[in-house]
Amino acid sequence: MTQIEFYDTRTRTRRPFEPLEPGKVGIYTCGPTVYAEQHVGNLRSRLFSDLLKRFLQSEGFEVTHVINITDVGHLVSDADEGEDKMEAAARKAGQTAEEIAAHYTELWRKDGIAVNCQPPEHNPKATEHIAEQIELGQRLEAGGYLYRIEDGIYFDTSKFDRYAELAGLDLEGQAEGARIGVTEGKRNPSDFAVWKFAEEGVQRLQEWDSPWGRGFPGWHLECSAMSVRYLGERFDIHTGGIDLSTVHHTNEVAQSECGYDCHPWVQFWMHNEFLALPGDEKMSKSKGNVKTLNDLIARGIAPLAFRYFFLQAHYRQQQNFTDEAIQAAAKGFKRLQKIALDLESVEGEGDPAVQAPYYERFREALADDLNAPRAMAVVWDVARSDDLAEVDRRDLLRRFDPVLGLELGAPAETAAEEAWETDPRIDDLVAQRTTARQAKDWDTADRIRDELAAEGIEIVDSPEGPRWRRTSE
Numbered sequence: 001m002t003q004i005e006f007y008d009t010r011t012r013t014r015r016p017f018e019p020l021e022p023g024k025v026g027i028y029t030c031g032p033t034v035y036a037e038q039h040v041g042n043l044r045s046r047l048f049s050d051l052l053k054r055f056l057q058s059e060g061f062e063v064t065h066v067i068n069i070t071d072v073g074h075l076v077s078d079a080d081e082g083e084d085k086m087e088a089a090a091r092k093a094g095q096t097a098e099e100i101a102a103h104y105t106e107l108w109r110k111d112g113i114a115v116n117c118q119p120p121e122h123n124p125k126a127t128e129h130i131a132e133q134i135e136l137g138q139r140l141e142a143g144g145y146l147y148r149i150e151d152g153i154y155f156d157t158s159k160f161d162r163y164a165e166l167a168g169l170d171l172e173g174q175a176e177g178a179r180i181g182v183t184e185g186k187r188n189p190s191d192f193a194v195w196k197f198a199e200e201g202v203q204r205l206q207e208w209d210s211p212w213g214r215g216f217p218g219w220h221l222e223c224s225a226m227s228v229r230y231l232g233e234r235f236d237i238h239t240g241g242i243d244l245s246t247v248h249h250t251n252e253v254a255q256s257e258c259g260y261d262c263h264p265w266v267q268f269w270m271h272n273e274f275l276a277l278p279g280d281e282k283m284s285k286s287k288g289n290v291k292t293l294n295d296l297i298a299r300g301i302a303p304l305a306f307r308y309f310f311l312q313a314h315y316r317q318q319q320n321f322t323d324e325a326i327q328a329a330a331k332g333f334k335r336l337q338k339i340a341l342d343l344e345s346v347e348g349e350g351d352p353a354v355q356a357p358y359y360e361r362f363r364e365a366l367a368d369d370l371n372a373p374r375a376m377a378v379v380w381d382v383a384r385s386d387d388l389a390e391v392d393r394r395d396l397l398r399r400f401d402p403v404l405g406l407e408l409g410a411p412a413e414t415a416a417e418e419a420w421e422t423d424p425r426i427d428d429l430v431a432q433r434t435t436a437r438q439a440k441d442w443d444t445a446d447r448i449r450d451e452l453a454a455e456g457i458e459i460v461d462s463p464e465g466p467r468w469r470r471t472s473e
């Protein structure tokens with residue numbers, strides 16, 4: 001069997017993957033800052049970590065996946081300046097930071113379910129792990145890595161020899177090009193806040209006591225502190241978007257390797273590339289070009305079609321997010337879904353010996369640094385094969401699916417058309433309207449349609465018959 005190999009950002013090499021503890025894999029993924037709806041670019045990161053987890057599970061590993069929830073400390077500028085994103089959103093909405101966090105955490109969770117991501121084993125919130133973060137801060141202080149300036153406690157990055165290692169940073173260039181407006185008193189441009197003081201006279205929504213004074217943790221501290229809590233001082237794989245590597249992940253490494261005296265802290269750093277919008281733009285909330293899963297659903301794209309779209313590109317390649325590409329993916333997904341569904345009605349037993357080389361090609365593709373497009377090519381070879389018996393095609397698609405998470409072969413209502421809702425009362429009214437129409441009783445049919453419309457419910461004709469959705473909420 002082909003050995004699993006992954007590309008590691010830190011060493012810039014592909015290496016055979018071996019977990020620290022045989023049979024078990026710990027994965028940490030930087031999760032959402034819950035102050036706004038997540039965009040499909042964030043969802044790509046989530047899908048990537050889910051595919052990684054599913055593949056490792058299919059290889060027999062017991063995977064512990066941690067995705068954190070950032071609900072404090074992420075400032076508008078990643079350079080420890082500006083307002084806290086949570087505080088800003090709460091102020092704007094006239095709500096508490098907890099209400100904002102609860103609302104967007106729920107949306108994030110629902111998005112994950114819609115695209116069939118497995119729930120993480122641990123989903124810790126930064127605000128519920130303040131003690132762990134302070135404890136790590138104290139370790140760093142004892143090691144002589146921290147210094148105090150007016151607005152907080154900072155990490156002196158010049159005291160950590162490997163600071164530039166993860167992202168291959170040019171620290172001298174950074175020092176020369178240091179921006180004006182860099183926080184006054186910082187010893188090096190790359191130094192970052194471990195603890196920020198609450199500004200005097202400004203009542204923050206979220207602040208805590210600490211050995212250094214009242215305030216709140218720096219954004220990076222939570223990931224170092226919470227990964228240790230749930231995965232131990234060293235673990236196997238850390239994932240996240242490539243944009244996190246130069247600051248956030250670099251700072252996580254500094255804190256963890258200095259705080260817990262270990263190296264390498266993480267065996268494999270796996271970063272996914274961006275979703276690129278037409279014209280090479282990066283999707284970001286600050287640019288206002290954000291697309292969310294709900295935008296796609298409103299345009300008739302099923303969430304699992306977005307998952308299918310994601311599988312068409314290697315995670316380390318930029319993927320073009322265009323209308324055309326999404327529509328093509330939606331069509332391709334429907335075709336595959338239909339083939340799988342039709343094969344589900346085939347009876348009898350397949351021949352494992354015939355199936356083996358196909359499954360091996362599928363797993364080889366994923367063992368090759370998670371090459372999803374190549375794995376999908378095998379899926380399509382099987383789906384369209386003239387050589388394979390139908391039972392073998394059926395069995396192979398059934399074996400691929402737990403890794404792909406596409407719900408192939410599941411009835412449309414529970415998979416591809418997941419965007420449709422069900423409600424016994426409304427389903428019943430829609431069915432009555434269909435019966436009335438078949439009987440050419442247009443008055444009754446129209447009356448039911450109007451009644452539902454008054455409730456904000458729209459009836460839509462779909463290939464599976466009339467369905468309904470809420471037009472307003």
Ligand SMILES: [Zn+2]
Nearest residue numbers: 030031223248
């Ligand atoms: Zn993180």
